[in-house]
Amino acid sequence: MTVATFTLRPGYEISRVICGGWQFSDGHSGVDRATGVDTLAAYAEAGIFTFDCADIYTGVEELMGAMRAEVERRHGAAAAARIKVHTKCVPDLAKLREVDRTYIRTVVETSLQRLRTERLDLVQFHWWDYAVPGAIDAAGWLVELQREGKIDRIGGTNFDTPHAAELTGAGVDLVSMQIQYSLLDARPEHGMVDFCRANNVRLLCYGTVAGGFLSDRWLGVAEPRPPFENRSLTKYKLIIDDFGGWGLFQELLATLRRVADRHATDIASVASRAMLDRPAVAAVIVGARHRAHLAHNVGITSFELNEADHAEIGRVLARRQGPDGDTFTLERDRNGRHGSIMKYNLNQVA
Secondary structure: OOOOEEEEEOOEEEEOEEEEOHHHOOOOOOOOHHHHHHHHHHHHHOOOOEEEOOOOOOOHHHHHHHHHHHHHHHHOHHHHHHOEEEEEEOOOHHHHHHOOHHHHHHHHHHHHHHHOOOOEEEEEEOOOOOOOOOHHHHHHHHHHHHHOOOEEEEEEEOOOHHHHHHHHHOOOOEEEEEEEOOOOOOHHHHOHHHHHHHHOOEEEEEOOOHHHOOOHHHOOOOOOOOOOOOHHHHHHHHHHHHHOOHHHHHHHHHHHHHHHHHOOOOHHHHHHHHHHOOOOEEEEEEEOOOHHHHHHHHHHHOOOOOHHHHHHHHHHHOOOOOOOOOOOHHHHOOOOOOHHHOOOOOOOOO
């Protein structure tokens, strides 16, 4: 089984399924280092050779660096060189007014050290509060580091459409925008998709299975009530509420199950495969904490949805009520239902 690939720019190829690293962050996964390295290496060996991490995912950049070294030990330098590790530059909300050229350089050089490399493959930039000036300057300092050879490509993460346009208008060559995008959350279709198509920016989508809600596990299950076992479920249950509630969500799951039956697969794979067929989408980011998920994740690109499949899914989506607004707008409202559960200060770099 071969995982499909995508060329973001000439000479820069990624797997269309990206192995997400956030679940390996310290205090979250409960996975020891050796097991984590082995699990990540198994993904690379299976053809999922693109990985996502961040400066704010404690311990994950180090784990990714160790994984690449392990792949080189097992399979040689060429196999390790094929691996792409996407990291981020996410200044803490509390430090936005302090961000200067030295701050950005420190973040990048720290990532280089943790990842054991001389050049970062892709740095995805985020700015928490647009009311605080400095985002364009910070992105410009990343461009300076790109010119020095410390960064190969620059992308964004969780920008809304107008502010993404400001970045490209200032001369930042964004190759990608990482955003939450799923059958439940179509906010990118309120402007971001059109922007990306017009500016040769590709979408890297997280949340395509809504923290596990878009899976067979939840089909036919009564609506859960808080408190939930983790913040991810809390977050995506809010998206389900906005989508149209538990009843409409169950109709979507039943539809996805019928489609999955026709392709001998599961609901989660159909939910992710459907997003790969959306305009401007280059890849989906999947969780990888457990090696048991590897076969399912590899299989996401092993089948294709036909027009009838998309039409059946679309009939449910046509009754969707929300969520409203541009990408990540709800999460930026720190007093709102979505923003109040966010963590805005996670960076370990002073």
